[in-house]
Amino acid sequence: MTETSTTHFRTCNLCEAICGLEITLDGGVITDIRGDKADPFSRGHVCPKAVALKDLQEDPDRLRKPVRREGDAWVEMEWADAYDYAAAGIREVQNKYGNAAVGAYLGNPNVHNTGATLFGAQLLKTLKTPNIFSATSADQLPHHLVAWKLFGHQMRIPVPDIDRCDHFVIMGANPMVSNGSIMTAPDMRHRLKAIAERGKIVVIDPKRTATAELAGQHHFITPGSDVLLLLAMLHVLFDEQLVSGGTAVDFFDTPVAALAAYFHEWTPERAAPHTGIAADDIRTLVRDFVAAKSPCLYGRMGVSVQQFGGLCQYLIMLFNLLTGRVDREGGLMWTTAAIDTPSFSSPGHFARHRSRVRDLPEFGGELPVSALAEEMLTPGEGQIKAMFCIAGNPVLSAPGGTELDRGFAGLDFMVAVDFYISETSRHADIILPPVSPLERDHYDMAFHVLAVRNTAKYCAPLLAPPADTRHDWQISLELTRRLLRDPSPEALASIDQKLKEGPRPTIDSGLRAGPWGGADAPLGGLTVAKLLEQPHGVDLGPLQPRLPEALRHEDGKIHLSADFFLADLPRVAAAFGDAKITVLRLIGRRDVRTNNSWLHNSHRMVKGKQRCTLLMHPGDANDAGICDSQTVELRSKSGSVKVGVELSDEMMRGVVSLPHGWGHGRAGVELSVASAHAGVSVNDVTDPAEIDLLSGNAVLNGVPVEVIAVG
Numbered sequence: 001m002t003e004t005s006t007t008h009f010r011t012c013n014l015c016e017a018i019c020g021l022e023i024t025l026d027g028g029v030i031t032d033i034r035g036d037k038a039d040p041f042s043r044g045h046v047c048p049k050a051v052a053l054k055d056l057q058e059d060p061d062r063l064r065k066p067v068r069r070e071g072d073a074w075v076e077m078e079w080a081d082a083y084d085y086a087a088a089g090i091r092e093v094q095n096k097y098g099n100a101a102v103g104a105y106l107g108n109p110n111v112h113n114t115g116a117t118l119f120g121a122q123l124l125k126t127l128k129t130p131n132i133f134s135a136t137s138a139d140q141l142p143h144h145l146v147a148w149k150l151f152g153h154q155m156r157i158p159v160p161d162i163d164r165c166d167h168f169v170i171m172g173a174n175p176m177v178s179n180g181s182i183m184t185a186p187d188m189r190h191r192l193k194a195i196a197e198r199g200k201i202v203v204i205d206p207k208r209t210a211t212a213e214l215a216g217q218h219h220f221i222t223p224g225s226d227v228l229l230l231l232a233m234l235h236v237l238f239d240e241q242l243v244s245g246g247t248a249v250d251f252f253d254t255p256v257a258a259l260a261a262y263f264h265e266w267t268p269e270r271a272a273p274h275t276g277i278a279a280d281d282i283r284t285l286v287r288d289f290v291a292a293k294s295p296c297l298y299g300r301m302g303v304s305v306q307q308f309g310g311l312c313q314y315l316i317m318l319f320n321l322l323t324g325r326v327d328r329e330g331g332l333m334w335t336t337a338a339i340d341t342p343s344f345s346s347p348g349h350f351a352r353h354r355s356r357v358r359d360l361p362e363f364g365g366e367l368p369v370s371a372l373a374e375e376m377l378t379p380g381e382g383q384i385k386a387m388f389c390i391a392g393n394p395v396l397s398a399p400g401g402t403e404l405d406r407g408f409a410g411l412d413f414m415v416a417v418d419f420y421i422s423e424t425s426r427h428a429d430i431i432l433p434p435v436s437p438l439e440r441d442h443y444d445m446a447f448h449v450l451a452v453r454n455t456a457k458y459c460a461p462l463l464a465p466p467a468d469t470r471h472d473w474q475i476s477l478e479l480t481r482r483l484l485r486d487p488s489p490e491a492l493a494s495i496d497q498k499l500k501e502g503p504r505p506t507i508d509s510g511l512r513a514g515p516w517g518g519a520d521a522p523l524g525g526l527t528v529a530k531l532l533e534q535p536h537g538v539d540l541g542p543l544q545p546r547l548p549e550a551l552r553h554e555d556g557k558i559h560l561s562a563d564f565f566l567a568d569l570p571r572v573a574a575a576f577g578d579a580k581i582t583v584l585r586l587i588g589r590r591d592v593r594t595n596n597s598w599l600h601n602s603h604r605m606v607k608g609k610q611r612c613t614l615l616m617h618p619g620d621a622n623d624a625g626i627c628d629s630q631t632v633e634l635r636s637k638s639g640s641v642k643v644g645v646e647l648s649d650e651m652m653r654g655v656v657s658l659p660h661g662w663g664h665g666r667a668g669v670e671l672s673v674a675s676a677h678a679g680v681s682v683n684d685v686t687d688p689a690e691i692d693l694l695s696g697n698a699v700l701n702g703v704p705v706e707v708i709a710v711g
Contacts, residue, residue, distance in 0.1 A: 004027055005024055007025075009021065009022055009023070009039075009459075010023055010442070010459045011442055011459050012049070013437055013444065014049050014112070014437070015595045016178070017042070017047070017180060018444050019045055019050065020041065020537060021033055021034070022034050022037075023462060028463065033051050033053060039457075040538070041453060041537060041539065043186075047593075048592060048593045048604070049592070049595060049599065052599050052604070053436075053438055055605070057438055057439075057463070061671055061673075064419075064468070065079075066078075066082035066431065066432050068429065069429050074421070079468070079470060082430060082432060083475075083478045087479055089413040089430070090127075090388075090415065090483060094386075099127065101385040102129050102384070103131035103133065103372070103375065103386070103387045104132050104133070104389075105387065105394055106135070106392060107134070107390065107394070108139075108391075108397075108596060109391040109392075110472075111445075113391070114442055114503050115471050115474075115503045116472040116476070117445045118445070119476050120390065120476050122477070122480050123479055123480045127388070127483065131367065131375060132365055133367055134369065135369070135392065135398075137366065137369045137698060138305065138399065139301065139697075140181075140304060141304070141363060141695050141696065141697040142312070142314075142695045142697055144157070145348075145350070146313045147348075148348035150314075150560065150561060151552060151559075152551055153345075153348065154346075154348030154363075155341050155345065155446075156334065156342050156550060156551075157182060158326055158332035159183045159332065159334075159451070160331075160332060161294075162296070162452050163453065164294055165195055165199070165331070166200070166292055167202075167295035168195050168298065169285070169296070169297045169298065170215070170299075171226060171302070171316070172226065172299055172300055172303035173205075173211070173298065173299065173300035174205070174209040174210060174590060175192065176188060176189060176214060177210055177591065177592045178590055182300060183298065183300075183450060184448070184452065185451070189214075199293075200292070201215035203217070203219070204226075205218070205221065205302065206221055207587065207651055207652065207655070208220075219276075219277050219285075220652035222655075223306065223586075224307055225271070226299070226306065226312050227312050227315065227572055229271055229275045230315035230316060231263060231572070232268040232282050233282060233319055234263045235263040235264070235268070236268065237290075237322055237323065240283075242286065243256055245322060246324025247328070248326045248328075248547060248558060249321075252560055253555070253560060254559075254562065258562075262562060262569065268283055276652070294330025295331070296320065299312060305588075305698055305699060305700040306702045307692055307693075308568065309694075309697045311569075311572070317332075327545050327550070328545070329542075333545070333546070334543070335448070335452075335454060336454050336515050336516075336543070337451070337454070337514070338454075338515070338540070339510035339514050340449075340514050341449050342449070347552055348364045349365070354367075355371040355375060356382045357371065357375060361696055368696035368698065369399075370689075372384075372394065373404045373406070373407045375407075376404075376408070376410065377403065377407050385411060387413075387415070388417070389415070389416045390416075390418075390472075393425075393597050395681075396422075396597045396660070396662070396681050397596075398688075398698065399686035399687060399688040399698045400638060400686065405427075408424060411427070416428035417472065417475055418432075420601065421671070423597070423663065426668040432470070435465040435469050435471055436465075438461070441459065443457070443528075453543065454544075455537055455538065456531060456537065457534075458528055460532060474499060477498055508528040511531070512527060526538070583705075584705050585654060585656075585703065585705070586655075587657050589615070590659065590660075591659060593605045594659065594661055597661040597662070597674075600673065600674040600677060601672070601674045602673065603673050606677040612643065614634060614643045614707070615647075615648050615651050615656060616646070617653050617654075618648075621647050624707060624709065625709055628645065628647040632710055633706075633708045634656070634658065634685055636686070636704065636705045637687060639685045641680035641684050642680065643658065643680050656705065659682065660681075663681025664679065685705065686698070
């Protein structure tokens with residue numbers, strides 16, 4: 001460290017863990033990034049992704065000014081001209097084809113961006129289009145649907161109280177790598193080790209993951225059969241009279257006894273041949289759970305992105321409710337967030353309108369992303385002719401990547417808000433690049449609401465953005481101003497005020513109005529100014545019981561909604577006959593150095609051993625005449641890719657695994673590091689026609705495939 005070095009404290013906003021960072025600057029240059037040991041939530045933990053913030057800040061491939069397509073070239077523009085050009089292109093399509101001819105896609109980084117979270121919705125509302133899509137329906141949509149139906153708000157999702165849990169059952173999740181998902185929990189390694197020391201961890205997953213290695217017990221499960229396991233577990237609860245609703249039962253809108261008949265026929269013996277988990281083991285799972293002092297059942301990505309994702313997440317919640325594990329220490333609890341987002345955001349809605357081609361329902365104003373390609377490619381009234389793509393790369397992250405590629409290429413006009421020329425944004429007519437994550441204020445609107453401990457932290461920009469750059473919220477507001485039809489003076493004045501002040505006053509108002517804003521709260525009531533004086537963040541204590549005030553239904557009840565979710569049981573019965581699944585099934589996987597596809601443009605995130613490989617059990621490879629490191633063709637009914645095989649007994653027999661976010665070899669991509677480590681896209685073999693019919697979520701796990709040796 002030199003005499004000119006300065007130390008600053010930030011939150012990493014690349015993933016849900018919101019780890020505290022200690023960043024050293026020397027002359028405005030980042031010289032070191034490490035975990036902030038004084039952060040009360042992350043306690044010094046940091047994963048390899050954090051150093052990618054330096055790489056992103058300094059990346060020569062990152063756009064700093066707007067660029068417009070001219071043939072095969074990109075030409076820089078001034079901001080005012082770029083806004084006018086983008087708005088004119090969108091308005092031309094609207095005038096010619098109608099508002100529905102413009103669509104919008106929002107990528108995952110939007111939820112990690114305070115300004116985009118607060119002001120992005122105004123732009124979408126201005127478009128007046130039903131065709132809004134996001135990464136939600138390729139990920140966590142079932143969680144939101146369950147929260148909305150049962151608790152009255154799509155963001156009222158209870159999270160595992162893992163710091164007091166002593167028996168943690170994990171389905172389709174790898175928190176050792178993800179550091180939690182729909183469960184903000186940095187330093188997960190030590191949190192899980194603490195559970196193992198005071199009790200037990202059970203992992204149910206088609207792969208023996210890093211979390212499974214730590215667990216005391218691991219069960220392989222056939223991808224897509226989780227619904228049968230969960231139904232059998234609920235059968236055991238009723239059959240052995242183990243139901244106990246705890247304090248939550250007082251708020252049920254339905255007598256518990258009325259549910260028993262739904263699960264009578266779903267025995268462990270019926271589930272065993274399909275799941276690969278013995279009937280006796282299923283009964284033991286339930287008995288051990290009920291016997292534990294503070295158990296919790298948690299299911300995440302692998303459970304959500306399958307053909308019964310919505311029903312699975314409902315059954316997980318119902319199991320926790322019927323065993324008295326909701327709103328109880330060590331079970332599922334609601335965070336008391338400093339800004340209580342559910343108190344002022346839309347509770348959610350379902351099927352208010354449907355997609356044009358396949359009649360798929362919206363949720364919260366968004367259509368399933370699985371419908372995006374067909375809405376661009378299918379001619380007729382309402383066909384999408386123009387797109388906004390905001391901080392997203394659906395060509396790599398959504399099902400049917402090759403069809404999405406065709407759809408974006410055929411648009412009349414496209415605007416991308418992105419700081420890279422990616423697999424998706426390369427199709428744009430104009431790209432508007434926002435500032436980097438270290439050049440903007442940050443307060444985590446979403447992930448403080450899903451945190452396993454009550455905390456709050458506000459970060460000022462670490463680096464001053466260059467004068468000729470713009471924030472996401474500035475881009476959204478400037479486009480909104482230009483796209484408003486016959487705007488009132490009041491509407492224009494509101495936009496001007498937001499452009500002048502930015503998101504900080506809105507955050508301050510939310511803190512003052514929140515549960516920790518009163519004079520008797522820590523620091524005499526939270527405000528932005530007071531949080532800025534606490535650079536490591538503020539610990540507000542462990543999760544506390546919140547019933548009934550957490551509920552958002554007018555009657556103050558938990559709506560068990562059996563008529564909605566369990567109406568899906570005939571579809572389950574039809575999907576699982578007498579014969580067990582014998583075809584190979586494809587699942588995804590996550591690496592600690594990868595979150596979004598653009599992180600692959602950081603050399604230190606991709607260096608070393610090739611990670612875009614097809615994991616396959618040695619026995620399956622032997623049956624197919626395949627050797628380790630051999631190139632194979634991975635085929636599904638919707639596409640194929642050629643990829644190297646990596647043999648591993650971590651995989652269940654009959655299951656192969658390919659990670660998401662790769663496939664950077666497409667022409668026109670200007671990501672020099674990523675293109676040199678291109679890999680293949682798993683979404684070139686996923687099928688947008690396959691969705692969870694209950695929720696509309698994409699099916700990315702359990703995809704039937706063939707693996708054929710090449711050469």
